[in-house]
Amino acid sequence: MADLEVRFCGVKFKNPVLAASAEPTLSSENMKRVIETGAGGLVAKTVTDSEAMRRLTKMSKWRYLDEEHNVCRGKVPRLFTFYGRSGLAEEEPEVWMEELKEAEAAAHENDCVVIGSVGGTGVANWVKLSKMVEDTGVKLIELNFGCPHPSEMEGARTGMLIGQDKDTACEITHAVAQAVKVPVMIKLTPQVADLVEMTRAVKEAGASAVTLMNRFVGFCLDIETGKPYIHGWAGVGGPWVKPLTLRWVSKVHTSIEIPISGTNGAYDWKDVVQFMMSGATTVQLCSVVMLKGYSYLRKVVEGLNAFLDRKGYKRAEEIIGVAARSAMSYGQMETLPKERAVIDRERCTDCERCITSCFYNVIRVVDGHVTISEACRGCGICTCVCPVPGAVTLETSSR
Numbered sequence: 001m002a003d004l005e006v007r008f009c010g011v012k013f014k015n016p017v018l019a020a021s022a023e024p025t026l027s028s029e030n031m032k033r034v035i036e037t038g039a040g041g042l043v044a045k046t047v048t049d050s051e052a053m054r055r056l057t058k059m060s061k062w063r064y065l066d067e068e069h070n071v072c073r074g075k076v077p078r079l080f081t082f083y084g085r086s087g088l089a090e091e092e093p094e095v096w097m098e099e100l101k102e103a104e105a106a107a108h109e110n111d112c113v114v115i116g117s118v119g120g121t122g123v124a125n126w127v128k129l130s131k132m133v134e135d136t137g138v139k140l141i142e143l144n145f146g147c148p149h150p151s152e153m154e155g156a157r158t159g160m161l162i163g164q165d166k167d168t169a170c171e172i173t174h175a176v177a178q179a180v181k182v183p184v185m186i187k188l189t190p191q192v193a194d195l196v197e198m199t200r201a202v203k204e205a206g207a208s209a210v211t212l213m214n215r216f217v218g219f220c221l222d223i224e225t226g227k228p229y230i231h232g233w234a235g236v237g238g239p240w241v242k243p244l245t246l247r248w249v250s251k252v253h254t255s256i257e258i259p260i261s262g263t264n265g266a267y268d269w270k271d272v273v274q275f276m277m278s279g280a281t282t283v284q285l286c287s288v289v290m291l292k293g294y295s296y297l298r299k300v301v302e303g304l305n306a307f308l309d310r311k312g313y314k315r316a317e318e319i320i321g322v323a324a325r326s327a328m329s330y331g332q333m334e335t336l337p338k339e340r341a342v343i344d345r346e347r348c349t350d351c352e353r354c355i356t357s358c359f360y361n362v363i364r365v366v367d368g369h370v371t372i373s374e375a376c377r378g379c380g381i382c383t384c385v386c387p388v389p390g391a392v393t394l395e396t397s398s399r
Ligand SMILES: Cc1cc2nc3c(=O)[nH]c(=O)nc-3n(C[C@H](O)[C@H](O)[C@H](O)COP(=O)(O)O)c2cc1C
Pocket: 020, 021, 022, 023, 045, 046, 082, 086, 087, 088, 089, 117, 144, 147, 187, 213, 214, 215, 237, 238, 239, 263, 264, 265, 266, 284, 285, 286, 287, 288
């Protein structure tokens, strides 16, 4: 059995699978249910001094949408979209700290790590809330600079609005990092031009780690009624976002020395492996847990374990960043040997499907047979659309 343990900012996690800050962690009762699954850790729901963000949670609305963006009824596909809104922890901070203490005590007994999450308004409140969270005994604090809803919510200058304002983000990071002893992680919004630059800035301001990345704001609608779902704009995400998240996880991993917790788009253990191979040390799951229930977290841990064993990895940490570090720049790719598509005459049925998708116009019918000319640039589209396995493949050309 592979060793699943990972170290993140000096804190030991028995495995890298975490429940993200959200409804599955919105009370001590819910957090205990996460802890029981054997997950390595959890990020508690974000505590806030913003009354508006507390109210929003009382008006929570969520819809799973299918690939055509119809509302799901009973069957939710693998590549679902999760469209909805809720705010931050409903309790006043003083009350919330009791929830957090209870969860921390349960986590301590079960070798699980609770990460406190903070979403304040104004530097002084960020500091005050972070100190209160630290006093509950948690080992790490995540500052939520990514919550998408404040962009649509009057009177709640927190979340994404901080993550989009580098100076304020750095000011808060610096103030909190100075005020608490535990490591401070910054959860960033993807709704900025460059997350590498943002990560560099918060690291310089005192962040020990980053969480990449929170959800987007979107707009999904019903063409029959001509109205948006759940009355308007909302947070949007789902497993289809994963490549966008992994872009930034891999970019940050290869550009800056800083631990990364990945979130936004992980569905199963394979996704956890992908997040880790892109550079994440821990991976946070939310919308799939809300779909399948707490016990699903256990399956993710088991799947990761079986994968590591099958591939002969001794430790989960071995896979962190392996794919990111082997990614080439566009310039380096120019030195790669050329490829071209080659048709296997025995298998090809001359159906001409590949011709439809070759926009370099190098596939023609010659003497009654589909033929690829020397001018093929090896783009690979034909190998994806050909319905006959092995009829057209890419080979390294001598050109
Ligand atoms: C219902 C819901 C509530 C959320 N609440 C919070 C929150 O309070 N604080 C926070 O930092 N992120 C919050 N998030 C974002 C999640 O922590 C997570 O980063 C995001 O859903 C992406 O992960 P996923 O693809 O596994 O869903 C919330 C997301 C959802 C869906």
